[in-house]
Amino acid sequence: MPDHALVGVVRIPEMQSSPGRAISKRVLFALGALFAAVFIVYLDRDGYRDVQDNELSFLDCLYYATVSLSTTGYGDITPFAPEARLINVLVITPLRVMFLIVLVGTTLEVLTERSRQALKIQRWRSKVRNHTVVVGYGTxxxxxxxxxxxxxTKPSEIVVVDSNPTVLENAAAKGLVTVRGDATRSDVLRLAGTQHASAIIVAANRDDTAVLATLTARELAPNAKIVASIREAENTHLIRQSGADSVIVSSETAGRLLGLATSTPAVVEIIEDLLTPDEGFAIAERxxxxxxxxxSPQHLSDIVLGVVRGGTLHRVDDSVVDAIEDGDRLLYVRKGPA
Structure with missing residues (x-):
């Protein structure tokens, strides 16, 4: 699809300035254009004359520049020398145009927003690599x-795909790149740069949608890591066959935690603590x-839970990982920031 056709489908986040700051910038730009015109006219004041043939003062130059840039043009001061007329055409007229652009900047900004977005989308599509695609921006x-x-992870390195404009507005407000459309379609996932993504998270609200989205994503990105969430455990084999590397069953996980909370609530608190990286303890990989x-991974100063070797996770008590080898990665419990 051409980039201009993607405006409204793909949205690149940008820094939002306050209305007061935006207005101040335009006022300063307008004043700059005005005083530039005053300075130019004052330097070439011998080439101008008023209705009384008097020499122009600075106030006259300011008056002429003001009525000229605002296109009022009373005609009481006019350039008569060829040099002054040439400067008026080459310099004053462009300044007049810029001054008018500032005055109607809000309207022009709306008119040029589509072109700016198309340019930003073009630049983003040419550079996006090794990012994370998130399918579904629900809970x-x-x-x-x-x-x-x-x-x-930087928000600019995350692309959210969803068909709900409201949730995409919320995602864009957090600095995320958003793509509006059905994630089960390959053309929509291509717009999100899925073929260049390093990781894909499938968090759809329906299991059938999750399976189709995973299948489509795996076809586009054979080497990407795909993590998918489903509601029912009976669909685990389907989504694994579709290409998911990791599958999380949300209903069973929540059910286990609910069951544990009735007899051993402290265990649930520890699990919640491990899943919250901003405080207490957290599970990390290094x-x-x-x-x-x-x-031996069991005798390190860190509490090691598992060893990742050759892309396969081994429990810490597995005899295969009795001795740590070069290239291994450790799954351990680290203390979160205070």
């Missing part, structure tokens, strides 16, 4: 994005350090 998608941002090679 699950919003929480997933918040967790990534808290863990250090590379092994040089002095840890050959050691």
């Amino acid at each position: 699950k998608g919003k929480t997933a994005v918040a967790a990534m941002v808290e863990d250090g 590379d092994v350090e040089r002095d840890e090679l050959g050691a």
Whole structure:
């Protein structure tokens, strides 16, 4: 699709300035154009004459520049020398146009917004690489994005795909790139740069939508890591066959926590603490350090939960990872920021 046709479908976030600041900038620009015209006319005042053939004073130059830039043009002061007329055509007229642009800046801004957005979309599509695509910005998608941002991911590196304009407005307000459309369609996921994404989170509200979106995403991005959430455990095999690397069953997970809360509420509190990276403890992943090679992951200063070797996660008590090797990654419990 041409970039101008994507305006309203793809939205690139931008810094919003306050109305007072925007107006102040326009006023300063208008004053700059005005005094530039005054300075030019004053330097070439010998080439102008008024109705009484008097030499122009600075006040006369200010008066002429004001009525000229505002297109009032009373005609009581006119350029008569060829040089003054040439300067008027080459300099004063462009300043007059810029002055008018400032005066009707709000209208012109609306008219040029589509072109600016098209240019921004073109630049973004040419540069976006190794980002994260989030399908669905409901409760699950919003929480997933918040967790990534808290863990250090820049909002500009996250693209949200949803068909609801209201939730996309909320996502854009948080600095996220948004794409409006059905995530089960390959053309919509292509607009989100899915083929260049490093990770894809499928947080759709329906399991059938999640399966189709995962299948489409895997076709576009064979090497991306896909994490999907479903409501019912019976659909786990379907979404894994569609290409999901990790599957989270939201209903069963919530059910287990509810059951644990009745008998061992402290366990639920610890789990919530581990899932909240901004305070207390958190589960994290890191590379092994040089002095840890050959050691047992159970005997490190950090509390190690598992070892990722060759893309496969092994529990810490698995004999395969009795000794840490170069290239391993440790899944451990770290203390969150105070």
